[in-house]
Amino acid sequence: MEDGISEVLSSVVDDVSHAVNRNVGGAQLLQELLGAPWLHALLQMYECLLQFKNLTPGPILPYASGLSHEIMTVIQKGHRPSAEARELYGLLGSPHMQALLSSHDSVAQSDYGPVLPPLPDDLPEDEEAVRIVCLVKNNQPLGATIRRDEDTGGIYIARVIHGGLADRSGLLHPGDLVVEVNGHPVGGLDPEQVIQMLIHSQGTILFKVIPKAAQSSSSQKPVYMRAMVDYFPQQDSSIPCPDAGMAFSRGDLLEVVDQSDGQWWQARKLPCAVSCAGLIPSASMLKSKHREQWWCEPLQVHTCIRPLTLSVNEDDPAHADNKRTLTDLEEINFDEADSDVTDGIYLAGFRRTFRLWRRTSYRKRRQSCTSCSPSSSTLSSPYEEVALYQRPPQENHRLIILVGASGVGVSELRKRLIKLNPSTFQGPVPHTTRPMGAGEQTGREYHFVTKELFEYMVCNHRFVEYGEYRGHLYGTSTDAIDDVLKRGRMCVIDVEPHSIQPLRTRKLKPYVIFIKAPGPERLRQTRRHARLITNCSVNRAFTEDDFVELEEASRLMEAKYKHFFDCVLVNDDLQDACMQLCSVIQQAQEEPQWIPCFLFTATDQLSCTGGVEVEVEMEDVTNKCRSDSRDLLTPEPQDPAPQKKKKKKKASTIDQEAEHGDVPNGDTADAAVDGEDTAVPVTRKTKRKRKVKATEHYSDDLGAEDDDIITDAQSPIPQHSLFSAPHGHSQPVGRVFVERNRRFQAERVEHLRHSELMDDYMDPRQIWTTRDVAMRVHSGFRVIGLFSHGFLAGYAVWNIIVVYVLAGEQMTTLPNLLQQYHLLAYPAQSLLYLLLAISTVSAFDRVNLAKASMALRGFLSLDPAALASFLYFIALILSLSQQMTSDRINLYPTANETLWPPGSEEQILRPWIVVNLVVALLVGLAWAVVSTRPDIDYTEEFLMTMEVEGYPRGDENMDVPA
Numbered sequence: 031m032e033d034g035i036s037e038v039l040s041s042v043v044d045d046v047s048h049a050v051n052r053n054v055g056g057a058q059l060l061q062e063l064l065g066a067p068w069l070h071a072l073l074q075m076y077e078c079l080l081q082f083k084n085l086t087p088g089p090i091l092p093y094a095s096g097l098s099h100e101i102m103t104v105i106q107k108g109h110r111p112s113a114e115a116r117e118l119y120g121l122l123g124s125p126h127m128q129a130l131l132s133s134h135d136s137v138a139q140s141d142y143g144p145v146l147p148p149l150p151d152d153l154p155e156d157e158e159a160v161r162i163v164c165l166v167k168n169n170q171p172l173g174a175t176i177r178r179d180e181d182t183g184g185i186y187i188a189r190v191i192h193g194g195l196a197d198r199s200g201l202l203h204p205g206d207l208v209v210e211v212n213g214h215p216v217g218g219l220d221p222e223q224v225i226q227m228l229i230h231s232q233g234t235i236l237f238k239v240i241p242k243a244a245q246s247s248s249s250q251k252p253v254y255m256r257a258m259v260d261y262f263p264q265q266d267s268s269i270p271c272p273d274a275g276m277a278f279s280r281g282d283l284l285e286v287v288d289q290s291d292g293q294w295w296q297a298r299k300l301p302c303a304v305s306c307a308g309l310i311p312s313a314s315m316l317k318s319k320h321r322e323q324w325w326c327e328p329l330q331v332h333t334c335i336r337p338l339t340l341s342v343n344e345d346d347p348a349h350a351d352n353k354r355t356l357t358d359l360e361e362i363n364f365d366e367a368d369s370d371v372t373d374g375i376y377l378a379g380f381r382r383t384f385r386l387w388r389r390t391s392y393r394k395r396r397q398s399c400t401s402c403s404p405s406s407s408t409l410s411s412p413y414e415e416v417a418l419y420q421r422p423p424q425e426n427h428r429l430i431i432l433v434g435a436s437g438v439g440v441s442e443l444r445k446r447l448i449k450l451n452p453s454t455f456q457g458p459v460p461h462t463t464r465p466m467g468a469g470e471q472t473g474r475e476y477h478f479v480t481k482e483l484f485e486y487m488v489c490n491h492r493f494v495e496y497g498e499y500r501g502h503l504y505g506t507s508t509d510a511i512d513d514v515l516k517r518g519r520m521c522v523i524d525v526e527p528h529s530i531q532p533l534r535t536r537k538l539k540p541y542v543i544f545i546k547a548p549g550p551e552r553l554r555q556t557r558r559h560a561r562l563i564t565n566c567s568v569n570r571a572f573t574e575d576d577f578v579e580l581e582e583a584s585r586l587m588e589a590k591y592k593h594f595f596d597c598v599l600v601n602d603d604l605q606d607a608c609m610q611l612c613s614v615i616q617q618a619q620e621e622p623q624w625i626p627c628f629l630f631t632a633t634d635q636l637s638c639t640g641g642v643e644v645e646v647e648m649e650d651v652t653n654k655c656r657s658d659s660r661d662l663l664t665p666e667p668q669d670p671a672p673q674k675k676k677k678k679k680k681a682s683t684i685d686q687e688a689e690h691g692d693v694p695n696g697d698t699a700d701a702a703v704d705g706e707d708t709a710v711p712v713t714r715k716t717k718r719k720r721k722v723k724a725t726e727h728y729s730d731d732l733g734a735e736d737d738d739i740i741t742d743a744q745s746p747i748p749q750h751s752l753f754s755a756p757h758g759h760s761q762p763v764g765r766v767f768v769e770r771n772r773r774f775q776a777e778r779v780e781h782l783r784h785s786e787l788m789d790d791y792m793d794p795r796q797i798w799t800t801r802d803v804a805m806r807v808h809s810g811f812r813v814i815g816l817f818s819h820g821f822l823a824g825y826a827v828w829n830i831i832v833v834y835v836l837a838g839e840q841m842t843t844l845p846n847l848l849q850q851y852h853l854l855a856y857p858a859q860s861l862l863y864l865l866l867a868i869s870t871v872s873a874f875d876r877v878n879l880a881k882a883s884m885a886l887r888g889f890l891s892l893d894p895a896a897l898a899s900f901l902y903f904i905a906l907i908l909s910l911s912q913q914m915t916s917d918r919i920n921l922y923p924t925a926n927e928t929l930w931p932p933g934s935e936e937q938i939l940r941p942w943i944v945v946n947l948v949v950a951l952l953v954g955l956a957w958a959v960v961s962t963r964p965d966i967d968y969t970e971e972f973l974m975t976m977e978v979e980g981y982p983r984g985d986e987n988m989d990v991p992a
């Protein structure tokens with residue numbers, strides 16, 4: 031039918047012609063269409079292609095030789111061949127063409143299909159389906175982990191790494207039982223032995239696997255996260271397979287592609303250098319690791335950031351010329367900027383006193399010690415979910431924050447930026463309590479306010495930063511920032527890095543630029559004429575020590591806070607740095623950027639996306655992989671038992687129905703050309719049901735969906751060849767990873783210590799802060815509380831059983847109950863109250879009532895801790911309501927007939943028994959609720975992340991407290 035399609039159509043045309051002759055309506059049109067020359071040409075091409083498709087590639091060298099020979103014969107016969115024939119003759123005779131044709135023939139004649147033996151005739155009816163997976167070995171890792179089921183000795187595929195060869199082939203799945211490798215049974219072998227077999231095998235590797243019964247296709251939407259901690263899989267004893275782990279450091283942008291395992295996720299670092307994902311601990315796992323790490327420390331070390339003071343060797347005669355002691359100066363005279371006015375616009379915030387209060391009252395500022403331990407702010411969120419955000423044009427500009435070590439040039443860059451375009455960029459006008467000087471105006475140089483007002487604003491958290499200098503208060507208020515933004519300008523501020531966190535609000539959506547110092551050599555060259563303002567002098571030249579110290583301070587600041595930086599800009603040449611700053615700010619305002627999801631408002635959600643089709647602006651930050659040796663080693667919870675498969679008898683031969691597996695995503699050509707991996711799936715069933723289990727589903731490597739994609743025409747993140755060699759975290763041999771059994775790792779780690787780097791930066795003082803004491807008391811009480819929950823539940827049940835047994839059937843023996851129980855009544859009730867009180871307080875303690883809104887939300891959303899608190903509280907009230915009856919029981923028998931009028935036992939005891947029963951049920955239920963989530967403890971989380979006052983240093987005594 032297909033072969034003769036043009037003949038068929040010709041006859042159709044004839045028929046239509048007849049129809050036209052007979053004046054059939056519409057037939058004219060059809061005739062024209064069918065008679066169109068292009069349609070005929072198309073059909074001829076189609077037929078040619080059909081013939082070509084059916085051809086198997088054959089050698090063409092003999093054909094080419096024949097052709098050359100014929101041309102030669104023509105020439106020898108004295109005929110003159112055409113110019114084309116002569117050209118063709120020359121081409122065919124050239125050595126390059128000969129070599130090319132010879133290569134073609136050798137490729138065309140080779141058979142690349144696996145040679146599989148025929149299926150035997152004597153296969154049992156109930157033969158289980160097995161899958162034969164054939165992989166061509168190369169240097170790529172398989173991207174799968176195996177582990178042994180201790181009960182059956184079976185080797186199972188434990189995990190398939192997203193984007194790895196196994197994942198892309200779609201032939202191996204978690205839970206598949208590996209039966210044979212290269213024809214050798216592997217059941218009962220040690221996983222290491224299996225790996226040895228793989229290492230020593232040559233060419234192709236043939237796996238025989240029994241697929242897991244129900245294959246769950248994991249088509250999870252990727253989630254994007256910013257790492258807030260460092261992680262090193264090789265130093266983590268709890269990771270199931272260190273070789274499959276992926277190291278990351280703070281600030282790295284991660285694309286989490288698989289969260290199906292609650293403890294170990296699979297992720298890639300962005301911008302994607304490799305297609306293969308690696309294992310990373312889940313957020314809850316990392317959180318508990320950090321918590322354990324915190325508790326492991328023998329004594330909570332309180333750390334403060336050492337202020338970045340440039341060396342002030344003011345006695346150095348070299349500085350004598352430049353030195354100007356401030357004590358001799360009137361403050362207002364001193365409080366001058368180099369040039370306050372540009373085109374009639376005042377540059378607020380560059381006054382010297384304003385800049386100096388930071389340095390002098392550094393340790394006094396409330397915000398100065400938010401990070402008591404380097405990870406305290408990240409304890410509650412080791413990952414920060416991010417999404418792409420593009421500022422809608424009608425919205426306020428994003429706040430631009432410049433951060434840098436003192437003296438690196440933050441003020442200089444900010445000033446130049448504002449001078450460059452004062453109608454676009456502006457700084458907030460600071461507040462001060464100092465008196466207004468001559469020629470000054472409130473709201474221009476400063477907002478001049480009273481001390482009371484300033485303090486009132488402090489109490490109301492209106493300041494981003496504030497402090498004191500020479501008896502006067504200075505600060506930058508959020509209102510001043512709002513003022514600038516509301517005027518439609520871009521607000522550019524410079525703050526200390528610990529002030530970034532409070533500025534991360536939905537309204538401001540700050541973009542943080544870290545101004546980094548170049549190396550000492552470049553500093554020396556570029557800062558030859560630069561001048562410093564220090565505590566004791568103005569316009570002092572940089573010294574050699576300044577350069578070293580500045581570079582070091584800049585490096586340490588970056589290491590500590592890099593997870594907050596959106597961009598890192600090296601202030602080398604001033605002009606270049608200024609231009610770069612301009613363009614970076616432009617991009618921040620106009621192009622999509624990754625921002626934490628908590629900064630999104632409801633309307634932003636509509637325009638935001640976690641898509642991948644946008645260039646990542648993180649290179650400066652994310653590409654830096656510091657070898658900060660903060661290790662993470664914690665116990666690993668027991669893994670659920672691996673899936674068990676009943677092994678059935680396997681035939682030793684297999685069907686020949688095999689086909690070449692396509693390389694996913696249409697990269698077949700790539701694979702063929704590169705001579706890289708091919709995977710061949712063959713599923714064998716019984717003879718009657720021979721079926722090739724073709725692998726049809728190849729997941730999109732990035733799993734991007736339509737709504738992931740930003741409509742802007744952005745260049746996509748570079749996607750590398752599916753077969754590009756993975757770097758770093760992958761094993762260099764084509765082999766399977768062994769996933770060790772997850773078991774409790776008792777060893778606690780010495781290398782949980784912070785890095786040397788951080789230790790240098792920190793100034794540790796062996797002192798217990800109030801938080802340390804609070805946490806330890808809280809932890810001790812929690813242990814008592816946990817014990818009390820269980821004990822109370824058991825005791826309440828025992829109590830009610832005793833009461834019911836003594837009361838007899840239908841409560842017929844109540845006098846007996848009173849006789850027997852009255853001695854027990856007091857101790858039993860006291861114990862019940864004690865346990866109830868402890869349990870109630872302990873349950874409430876987890877809810878963190880200090881944060882009322884959170885606690886209320888917990889109650890409303892039936893959070894386990896909140897629910898348990900509620901149940902205990904009701905139980906406590908109910909048992910207190912029966913206090914009187916308990917007293918009466920204790921006093922039984924009594925001469926006082928008003929207490930126990932004859933015949934009143936049932937009337938008095940029945941409600942008491944019912945209430946006891948209800949109390950027993952309530953505490954039992956509360957205990958059950960608590961035990962579902964024994965780890966919930968919001969108070970502990972709150973304590974861990976709370977801000978702690980800075981440690982008072984000796985030299986601070988000189989300063990007046992702010």
Ligand SMILES: Nc1ncnc2c1ncn2[C@@H]1O[C@H](COP(=O)(O)OP(=O)(O)OP(=O)(O)O)[C@@H](O)[C@H]1O
Pocket residue numbers: 385434435436437438439440441442443556557559560561562563601602603604605607
């Ligand atoms: N790239 C550069 N090349 C040459 N000189 C520079 C450069 N950047 C800054 N400077 C100069 O270095 C000196 C210190 O810069 P600046 O006052 O801006 O530092 P800073 O980071 O704001 O310090 P502080 O926070 O302590 O005020 C100034 O004299 C400034 O002109």
